[in-house]
Amino acid sequence: MTIAVASGKGGTGKTTIATNLAVIASEKYDRVTLLDCDVEEPNSHIFINGEKVNEEIVNVKIPEVDESLCTECGACSDFCQYNAIVSLKGKPVVFKEMCHSCGGCSLVCQPKAIHEVDHRIGVINFYKSGKISLIEGLLDVGSPLSPPLIGAVKKHENKEELNIIDAPPGTSCPVIEAIRDADYIILVTEPTPFGLNDLILAVEVSRKLNKRFAVAINRVGSGDDRVHKYCKKENIPIILEIPDDRKIAELYSNGKIILGNLPEYKKSFEEVLEKIGMVIQNEQ
Amino acid sequence: MNNKPREIVVISGKGGTGKTSISASLAYLSKDCIVADCDVDAADLYLLLNPISIEKHEFYSGHIAKINQEKCIGCSTCKNLCRFDAIKEDSNGKFSVEPTSCEGCKVCVEFCPEKAIDFPDRLCGEWMKSETRVGFMVHAKLGIAAENSGKLVSLIRSEARKLAQEKGKNLIIIDGPPGIGCPVIASITGATDVLVVTEPTISGIHDLERVVSLANHFRIKPYVAINKFDLNLEITEKIEKIAKELKAQVIGKIRYDKLVTQSQIEAKTIVESNIPSAQDIIDMWEKLKAN
Numbered sequence: 243m244t245i246a247v248a249s250g251k252g253g254t255g256k257t258t259i260a261t262n263l264a265v266i267a268s269e270k271y272d273r274v275t276l277l278d279c280d281v282e283e284p285n286s287h288i289f290i291n292g293e294k295v296n297e298e299i300v301n302v303k304i305p306e307v308d309e310s311l312c313t314e315c316g317a318c319s320d321f322c323q324y325n326a327i328v329s330l331k332g333k334p335v336v337f338k339e340m341c342h343s344c345g346g347c348s349l350v351c352q353p354k355a356i357h358e359v360d361h362r363i364g365v366i367n368f369y370k371s372g373k374i375s376l377i378e379g380l381l382d383v384g385s386p387l388s389p390p391l392i393g394a395v396k397k398h399e400n401k402e403e404l405n406i407i408d409a410p411p412g413t414s415c416p417v418i419e420a421i422r423d424a425d426y427i428i429l430v431t432e433p434t435p436f437g438l439n440d441l442i443l444a445v446e447v448s449r450k451l452n453k454r455f456a457v458a459i460n461r462v463g464s465g466d467d468r469v470h471k472y473c474k475k476e477n478i479p480i481i482l483e484i485p486d487d488r489k490i491a492e493l494y495s496n497g498k499i500i501l502g503n504l505p506e507y508k509k510s511f512e513e514v515l516e517k518i519g520m521v522i523q524n525e526q
Numbered sequence: 527m528n529n530k531p532r533e534i535v536v537i538s539g540k541g542g543t544g545k546t547s548i549s550a551s552l553a554y555l556s557k558d559c560i561v562a563d564c565d566v567d568a569a570d571l572y573l574l575l576n577p578i579s580i581e582k583h584e585f586y587s588g589h590i591a592k593i594n595q596e597k598c599i600g601c602s603t604c605k606n607l608c609r610f611d612a613i614k615e616d617s618n619g620k621f622s623v624e625p626t627s628c629e630g631c632k633v634c635v636e637f638c639p640e641k642a643i644d645f646p647d648r649l650c651g652e653w654m655k656s657e658t659r660v661g662f663m664v665h666a667k668l669g670i671a672a673e674n675s676g677k678l679v680s681l682i683r684s685e686a687r688k689l690a691q692e693k694g695k696n697l698i699i700i701d702g703p704p705g706i707g708c709p710v711i712a713s714i715t716g717a718t719d720v721l722v723v724t725e726p727t728i729s730g731i732h733d734l735e736r737v738v739s740l741a742n743h744f745r746i747k748p749y750v751a752i753n754k755f756d757l758n759l760e761i762t763e764k765i766e767k768i769a770k771e772l773k774a775q776v777i778g779k780i781r782y783d784k785l786v787t788q789s790q791i792e793a794k795t796i797v798e799s800n801i802p803s804a805q806d807i808i809d810m811w812e813k814l815k816a817n
Contacts, residue, residue, distance in 0.1 A: 251568040252704045253542010257729070282705035283539045283736065285729040323588060323632050344609050344631030383736055384743050386676065386708035411541045411704060412567035414668060414675045418626050434787055436546065440568045446670045451626065465787050495758040497728035 243522055244405040246424035247458075248448075250440025252411035254430045255460035255484065256280070258494060260408035261289040265501050266511040267404050268373040275400045279392045279420040280410040281364060281379035288497040292371030300379070300394045301360035302343045302387075307334050311355035318347035318356060339386055364391045366398070375400075389419040396423070413443045418451070426518045427455040428481060433465035438472055445478065454521060456481035458514075482514050531690045533683075533717040534814070535564070537702035537710055539733020543723045544753040547786060548807065549701035550574040550795040553660045555811045559697040561658070562686040563665040564679045564713040566651070571701045574795055577656030577663050585666065587677045588630040590648040591623045597642030604634035604643060626671045648672075653682060655689065660795075662689055676712035679703070683713065706740045714741065720748045721814070722774065726761035731768060738772045748774040749817075751810060754782040777817070778810025 247260040257280070264276040278286040305318070305327060314332040326340035327347050338361050348356040363385045369376040379395035381388050388410065396419075399405045409420040421427055427448050431441040441457065448455040456479040459469055464486035473480050484490065484507070493503055500507050536549040546563075550571060553561040563571040591612070593604070598621055605613040605621060612627035613634065623634075623643075635643045653666035664686045666678055686698050700717070703709040714720055720741045724734045734750065741748035750769045755762040762779070769776050783803035789796055797804045 251541045251570075253540055282707045282710075283729075283733045285540075285732065288728050288732065321632065321636070323630055342629055342631060344629065344633050345607070346631055346633045346636065349607070349633065349637065381707065383706055383739050384711075386711050388707045412675075413670055414567050414672060416707070418671050422626070434790055435573045435793070436570045436790060439570055439573060443568055443670065450670055464784070466791055491757060495725070495727040495730075495761060 243519070244399060244407060244424045245518055246407040246409050246421040246427045247430060248409035248417055248421055248427055248444060249411055249430040250413060250444040251436070254432055254437065256430050257285045257289065257408055258460070258500065259428060259430055259458055259482070260406050261286050261499055262501050262511050263514060264290070264374050264406050265499060266508065267406070267515055270515065271404050272373060273400065273403050274374050275398070275403065275405045276374055276376045276408065277395050277399060277405060278376065278378040278408045279395055280408055281381040281388050281391045281395065282410060284378045284380055286376055286408050287367070287369055287378055289499045290369060290371050290374060290376045292369030292374065292376050294367060295370045296368040298366045299362055300364050300366060300391050301362050302341070302390050303345070303358040304338045304341045304343065304361040305336055305347045305356045306359045307336065308355045308357070309333055311353045313353050315352065317350045317352065321346050321350045342387070343390065363387065366395055388416045392416055392419045396420070413447045417447065421453065422451060424453065425522050427453050428458050429455055430458045430460055431469055432461050433459055433467065433469045435468070437465065438468050441469060441472070445476065454525070458482035458484070460484045461486040481517055482510055529696060531687065531696045531698050532719065533698045533700065534719045534721055535700040535702045535714050535717045536721045536723060537714065537737060538704055538723040539706065539737040540729065541704035543725050545723050546570045546574065546701050547790065547796055548723055548751060548753070549699055551797040551807045552811055553699045554795045554797050555808065556697055556699065557660070558695060559661055559699050560686050560690045560693070560695050561660060561663045562682050562698060562700045563663070564682055564700050564709070565703040566666045566668045566675050566678050566682070567703060567709065569665055569667060572665060574790070574793055575658040575660060575663060576793060577654070577658045577665065579654045579656045581655040583653055584649060585651045585653050585678055585681065586647045587650045588648050589632065589645045590625055590628050590630055591634050592644045592646060593621050593623055594642045594644055595620065597640050599640055601639060604638055607633050607637055651678060653678065653685070655685065661695070662693060664689060676708040679709050679712040706736050710740065714746055715744055717746055720746050721751055721777070722748055723751045723753055724765060725754050726752060726758040726765060728761065731761065731765060734765060735768065735772065738769070738774045742772070749777040749814065750774050751778040751780060752776060753780045755779040757782045777813050778806060780806040780810070
């Protein structure tokens with residue numbers, strides 16, 4: 243089973259919820275895999291505090307031109323939809339940051355002058371903390387394309403057991419890549435106008451992908467009831483509410499997890515797992 | 527005169543640090559700028575500035591593959607060549623393109639032996655020019671699951687520059703996207719200043735280092751604003767030290783202020799509300815202006 247924790251926007255508490263869920267789940271299951279797919283700024287490791295056990299470089303395929311075979315016909319640059327290969331007065335030049343690794347240029351090259359080589363975009367760090375395996379994607383600074391790295395992180399999902407995905411913010415390619423195969427999505431929001439605006443976008447994404455989802459409202463009490471009203475109107479279950487508690491903000495600021503420090507919140511996290519487990523079972 | 531206007535981009539490693547509240551406040555204080563919302567994935571600035579649209583345009587970017595079922599013979603060439611796993615085969619042996627996976631690379635279109643795949647332009651969202659109480663605004667709404675937010679960001683910035691030229695404004699304030707990926711890179715390349723908003727948290731430090739090194743990578747002067755600095759003074763001190771090492775000036779420290787949410791609910795910028803943190807932003811603006 244895979245649960246993804248997502249939100250229209252960052253800063254709503256995705257990492258807080260994903261890491262605390264992983265901790266609670268590790269009391270119940272033999273193994274929990276937490277996949278930090280927020281590869282631009284992965285923060286789960288700060289809270290999980292595991293021991294690093296391995297790392298893996300992630301490469302994508304980019305074209306390389308063998309100039310001795312190139313006839314300067316320009317077919318590769320004409321074909322490339324991403325302007326990643328440009329023929330400047332003859333010999334093509336590859337802009338590797340723009341390349342989506344579709345392989346089209348090497349397919350259209352008649353003299354077979356293009357082959358693909360590895361280009362590093364980031365790294366996957368593997369941490370172990372008790373029964374939790376944390377798998378974190380970390381995009382290299384200056385590397386624009388995160389979806390291939392997210393895809394590489396997700397290959398380490400353990401289909402037999404419980405996986406929790408800490409998704410990137412937004413509604414475009416990175417978040418789609420992170421949540422597309424999840425069994426259930428928790429959308430994290432706040433009871434404010436920004437929170438509602440971004441939640442509506444996240445709901446649209448989840449519906450478009452035909453996913454089962456529920457809402458978690460963080461910092462309840464800091465704003466108003468517009469998010470609650472929206473969920474009621476749209477018939478979206480609210481699976482978790484975390485109050486606006488300065489103690490939580492302070493724990494977060496020091497990189498500490500809620501559970502273990504504020505045991506009064508334990509029960510509500512346990513219920514989240516139970517409820518999701520039941521929904522998924524009923525559907526199968 | 528062809529003076530390039532000053533372009534201040536407000537970014538943050540992480541979302542939710544207060545970029546939008548701060549950019550709206552700066553725009554309000556400047557009284558004389560073009561404001562642009564480049565956080566196209568989750569554009570929120572409109573909630574504070576209440577823009578009245580004067581122009582609306584569809585935004586097309588790239589293409590999307592579409593299999594013509596009448597011509598398709600089910601040879602699966604497309605499926606085998608697609609690197610994005612975007613071609614699905616149903617139980618009747620029919621092939622179709624999953625639009626949220628298609629990256630518009632054209633490989634399937636080019637190599638379909640039956641020429642059965644169309645390649646129409648892809649509608650990715652819309653962008654608007656609007657009037658607000660702080661001046662003209664350029665903003666957009668990206669379609670759900672649409673691609674190319676980087677291109678949309680570039681488009682908004684170039685429209686904001688055109689508008690600045692037209693209206694004779696020498697300042698553009700941009701509410702940027704979070705992260706360090708494609709949309710952020712598109713919003714800062716060629717800008718004059720970057721204002722990185724951060725919070726005194728361990729993750730804040732981590733994100734700040736990455737985003738400042740991104741600004742340095744593109745040779746843009748980074749300033750740092752520490753929002754909610756009094757939530758953890760120890761980490762605030764650490765951030766100031768790290769910023770110094772990274773050659774990024776801490777230009778503002780904004781206190782933790784519960785009333786910010788209230789002014790958000792009232793659709794006001796912080797500096798329009800008479801709340802404690804407003805003064806901190808005014809002080810920061812004065813320093814920014816002078817630099």
